[in-house]
Amino acid sequence: MREVAVLGVGMHPWGKFADKSITDLSRTAVEAALKDANVAWPEIEAVSAASSRFSGGKGWGLNGNDIVEEMGSTGIPVYNLSAGCAAGGNAFNIGYTLVASGLYDKVLVFGAEKMPKGMIQTSGVEEETDPEYLRQVSVGMPGPAFWGMLCSQRMAEYGTTEEQLARIAVKAHDNAVHNEYARFRKKFTLEDVLNSNMVSYPLRLYEICPISDGAAAVVLCSAEEARKHTTDPVWVAASTVATYRYDDGIPRGLASVVPPARTHHSEAKLAVSKAFDDASLAPKDVSLVELQDNTVYYELAFPEEWGLCEPGEAESLVEKGETTPVGSLPINPSGGFLSFGEATTAMGVFQVCELAWQLRGEAGERQVPNAKVGLAQTLGLGGNGTATILKR
Amino acid sequence: MTTPTTTPVAEGLFAETAAGPRLLGSKCTTCETPYFPKAAICHNPNCNDSKLEDAEFGPHGKLWSYTVQYYPPPPPAKYDEPYKPYAIGLIDLPEGLRVLAQVSTVDPESTVGGADVELVIERLYTSPEGNEVTTFKFRQS
Numbered sequence: 001m002r003e004v005a006v007l008g009v010g011m012h013p014w015g016k017f018a019d020k021s022i023t024d025l026s027r028t029a030v031e032a033a034l035k036d037a038n039v040a041w042p043e044i045e046a047v048s049a050a051s052s053r054f055s056g057g058k059g060w061g062l063n064g065n066d067i068v069e070e071m072g073s074t075g076i077p078v079y080n081l082s083a084g085c086a087a088g089g090n091a092f093n094i095g096y097t098l099v100a101s102g103l104y105d106k107v108l109v110f111g112a113e114k115m116p117k118g119m120i121q122t123s124g125v126e127e128e129t130d131p132e133y134l135r136q137v138s139v140g141m142p143g144p145a146f147w148g149m150l151c152s153q154r155m156a157e158y159g160t161t162e163e164q165l166a167r168i169a170v171k172a173h174d175n176a177v178h179n180e181y182a183r184f185r186k187k188f189t190l191e192d193v194l195n196s197n198m199v200s201y202p203l204r205l206y207e208i209c210p211i212s213d214g215a216a217a218v219v220l221c222s223a224e225e226a227r228k229h230t231t232d233p234v235w236v237a238a239s240t241v242a243t244y245r246y247d248d249g250i251p252r253g254l255a256s257v258v259p260p261a262r263t264h265h266s267e268a269k270l271a272v273s274k275a276f277d278d279a280s281l282a283p284k285d286v287s288l289v290e291l292q293d294n295t296v297y298y299e300l301a302f303p304e305e306w307g308l309c310e311p312g313e314a315e316s317l318v319e320k321g322e323t324t325p326v327g328s329l330p331i332n333p334s335g336g337f338l339s340f341g342e343a344t345t346a347m348g349v350f351q352v353c354e355l356a357w358q359l360r361g362e363a364g365e366r367q368v369p370n371a372k373v374g375l376a377q378t379l380g381l382g383g384n385g386t387a388t389i390l391k392r
Numbered sequence: 393m394t395t396p397t398t399t400p401v402a403e404g405l406f407a408e409t410a411a412g413p414r415l416l417g418s419k420c421t422t423c424e425t426p427y428f429p430k431a432a433i434c435h436n437p438n439c440n441d442s443k444l445e446d447a448e449f450g451p452h453g454k455l456w457s458y459t460v461q462y463y464p465p466p467p468p469a470k471y472d473e474p475y476k477p478y479a480i481g482l483i484d485l486p487e488g489l490r491v492l493a494q495v496s497t498v499d500p501e502s503t504v505g506g507a508d509v510e511l512v513i514e515r516l517y518t519s520p521e522g523n524e525v526t527t528f529k530f531r532q533s
């Protein structure tokens with residue numbers, strides 16, 4: 001496999017854009033990434049795109065084809081990847097593989113989303129053979145209820161307090177104040193968060209990410225191409241994809257096995273562990289993490305599940321400010337899903353943009369000092385997990 | 393006037409047996425893995441001989457964790473209007489199964505993690521035609 005560099009990144013701001021189409025959002029992000037890479041559209045040799053369930057793509061998730069038509073139909077191959085909320089991470093992995101394998105020298109990866117109004121139903125299928133559908137009709141359980149159950153179990157096991165949960169949301173917004181692409185750029189106080197409505201105990205409204213529209217794009221290239229543009233490229237140290245294990249203790253339908261040990265989010269853990277192996281790096285080498293914070297709970301659970309801290313230690317890291325951009329384990333300096341809102345399939349690409357800005361030292365007021373290694377992770381319906389490690 | 397009927401929310405998920413309410417699932421006799429709902433084939437990658445037979449689970453379990461759902465769930469879930477918050481739990485059964493279910497309580501905020509619970513079949517909602525639609529729940533004992 002060849003070395004792969006991140007040559008350019010670009011985003012459209014996150015928010016709700018009633019007057020813009022998904023193609024408008026996509027075009028802004030793709031043009032920004034091409035400009036950042038100093039690459040013209042006809043030079044792009046292949047596109048790896050996240051498939052949206054909600055918008056564009058001719059209703060078939062052909063969002064990559066849409067952007068090629070928009071930018072100019074040069075006849076290049078297009079790969080449309082579907083992996084629920086992990087689709088952006090999957091698209092990045094395929095884009096990476098296309099360059100690493102030597103098939104192409106310059107590849108565009110992108111993800112864009114225009115989300116429908118209100119709370120989304122997880123499954124798109126209304127059949128009793130679909131486990132998600134069966135769960136919705138027989139238990140009546142939206143996504144946040146899952147996070148609530150995992151979080152209340154953590155509270156029972158480690159004594160996590162509601163104030164510690166709220167602190168994570170406060171930190172996310174402190175970071176987002178400095179990110180021009182974030183949807184919510186207002187500071188939140190501990191009281192603001194603790195006074196927001198309880199959604200799924202113990203999680204409150206401001207501790208759960210809303211849904212947003214957004215688009216992000218990345219230009220990947222070979223080492224040879226990268227060196228024509230810069231002497232100090234941002235490298236892809238690893239890009240991995242995994243699916244959940246049979247002995248995972250989180251039911252994907254109505255039931256799972258009782259796991260032999262604390263085995264949760266195995267798809268994320270497998271992807272992250274393999275990424276460390278592939279990159280020949282260890283958790284201690286990580287300068288910053290962009291993880292999928294659909295809820296504050298994940299900022300407590302994921303670091304210990306991936307070996308970034310000890311079990312039960314995350315709460316004290318939050319309290320001591322160690323997860324802020326200037327702490328020992330910076331988590332989501334971008335502001336994360338909590339400040340952006342989830343534009344589902346675009347999120348894996350958005351994370352790569354933030355890692356690249358951080359590693360280049362271009363993150364302004366939210367900059368992690370001396371950032372050398374960045375880890376990103378997504379999790380999606382169907383038990384899909386992805387991880388990306390960038391290094392400088 | 394038609395007589396109101398009681399219908400299960402889905403066929404083949406649960407039953408009122410002579411011994412009481414039970415979940416209807418299956419179990420692989422080779423590797424002992426339990427499944428709910430019924431599975432056609434064993435999903436255990438370490439099991440080299442999938443042999444599934446019907447199995448009944450319940451009624452006793454332990455509440456591994458819970459949440460209280462303060463907002464109505466989106467479709468296709470249905471509930472009685474006006475919406476009243478309910479508890480949802482992950483229940484560990486001695487058969488090695490972790491089941492998702494509503495927790496049947498008068499006050500959902502009185503739910504206790506780690507509590508002993510027992511399977512019940514109860515009304516989920518009443519349809520506009522006046523029919524009771526039932527589902528499986530676990531009651532804190």
Ligand SMILES: [Zn+2]
Nearest residue numbers: 420423434439
């Ligand atoms: Zn078996």
